[in-house]
Amino acid sequence: QKEVEQNSGPLSVPEGAIASLNCTYSDRGSQSFFWYRQYSGKSPELIMFIYSNGDKEDGRFTAQLNKASQYVSLLIRDSQPSDSATYLCAVILYGNNRLAFGKGNQVVVIP
Amino acid sequence: DTGVSQDPRHKITKRGQNVTFRCDPISEHNRLYWYRQTLGQGPEFLTYFQNEAQLEKSRLLSDRFSAERPKGSFSTLEIQRTEQGDSAMYLCASSLRQVLYMNTEAFFGQGTRLTVV
Numbered sequence: 001q002k003e004v005e006q007n008s009g010p011l012s013v014p015e016g017a018i019a020s021l022n023c024t025y026s027d028r029g030s031q032s033f034f035w036y037r038q039y040s041g042k043s044p045e046l047i048m049f050i051y052s053n054g055d056k057e058d059g060r061f062t063a064q065l066n067k068a069s070q071y072v073s074l075l076i077r078d079s080q081p082s083d084s085a086t087y088l089c090a091v092i093l094y095g096n097n098r099l100a101f102g103k104g105n106q107v108v109v110i111p
Numbered sequence: 112d113t114g115v116s117q118d119p120r121h122k123i124t125k126r127g128q129n130v131t132f133r134c135d136p137i138s139e140h141n142r143l144y145w146y147r148q149t150l151g152q153g154p155e156f157l158t159y160f161q162n163e164a165q166l167e168k169s170r171l172l173s174d175r176f177s178a179e180r181p182k183g184s185f186s187t188l189e190i191q192r193t194e195q196g197d198s199a200m201y202l203c204a205s206s207l208r209q210v211l212y213m214n215t216e217a218f219f220g221q222g223t224r225l226t227v228v
Contacts, residue, residue, distance in 0.1 A: 006153075034216060043202055043219040044154065088153050090217075096167055099144060099204075099217055101153035 001026045004091050006102035014110050019076040021087050021105050026070070029094025033065055035074045036088040038104065044088055048074065079109045113137060115220035117203050123226045124193055131189045132223045136205030143186050144217060145178055146202040154202055160186060161208065193227045200224050 005024045013019045025033075032051055036044035050056045050063040050072070062075040072091075076083055086104040093100050116135040124130050136143050141162050146154035157176065158168045162183035175193075180186040190197055201224075204217040 004153075043222050045219070046216040049216055098156065098159050098167060099206075100156060101146070103151070103153040 002102075003027065003093060003100040004089055004102040006089050006105050008105050010106040010108060012108045012110055013079050015079060015081060017079050019079050019083065019107050019109070021074040021076075021089075021107070023072045023074075023089030023102055024070055025072070025089075025091045025100075027091065027093045027095055028067075028070060030091045031094065032092035033063070033072045034090040034099075035061075035063060035072075036090060036101075038086045038088055040085075047087075076107070079107075081109045081111050083107060084109045115203055115205050115218050117201075117220035117223050119223055120221060121224045121226075123228060126195060126227055127192055129189065129191045130193060130225065131187055132201055132203075132225075133185060133187050134203030134205075134220060135185045136203070137207075137218055140205035140207045140218075141183070142206045142208050142217075143180060144204040144206075145186070145188050146204065148200045148202055148222075149198075157188070157201075190225075193225075195227045198225055198227045 003026050035048040037047045038044045048061050048063040050065045056063045060077045064073040086106045088104045089102040091100050118133045144159040145157040148154045156169050158178050160180040163180050175191045178188045200222045202222045203220045206217040
């Protein structure tokens with residue numbers, strides 16, 4: 001089982017719609033969760049982090065965490081063409097306290 | 112410049128040659144990570160340091176790969192006898208470890224793109 005899984009294929013959303021991304025993790029003891037955005041050819045940049053169960057909102061972004069289900073999600077409201085990128089889910093693993101990434105989900109916002 | 116710096120940005124090498132990459136983390140960041148990323152994949156963990164101590168190496172890291180962080184500041188990643196499969200983006204990230212299990216985020220450098228021909 002992979003440490004962090006993001007299984008959805010490329011996601012196309014119309015401008016102004018909501019993009020929803022999901023991530024599951026294997027280490028039940030993990031406490032810290034991150035969403036990074038990566039534009040093509042660029043390095044990842046942090047957009048959200050979440051530590052507690054529930055929702056965390058930051059502008060047009062909302063991260064949701066459910067530790068019982070080992071599930072993290074990211075919602076992008078009012079999607080803009082500039083949101084077109086790959087979104088990486090990352091987790092601090094409890095066992096060895098290092099940062100592990102999923103393979104990412106590509107989002108394409110269609111004007 | 113207060114960000115993570117990587118050098119070189121691009122490297123083309125012939126198969127069998129050795130290459131070395133450098134990473135300068137954000138000042139006072141005590142944790143430094145190396146990742147490898149290929150097209151369509153997320154960053155794959157290679158190794159990380161807490162100050163000068165190398166705490167973990169990925170099982171995927173062959174003996175041809177070695178990393179150092181001699182004074183707990185900059186780090187180098189060396190690949191010996193490069194193979195075409197080593198072609199990838201090599202990313203360095205640093206973070207400031209604070210409360211146990213509640214790390215601050217990791218900040219990435221721009222990466223070194225390696226092409227082995």
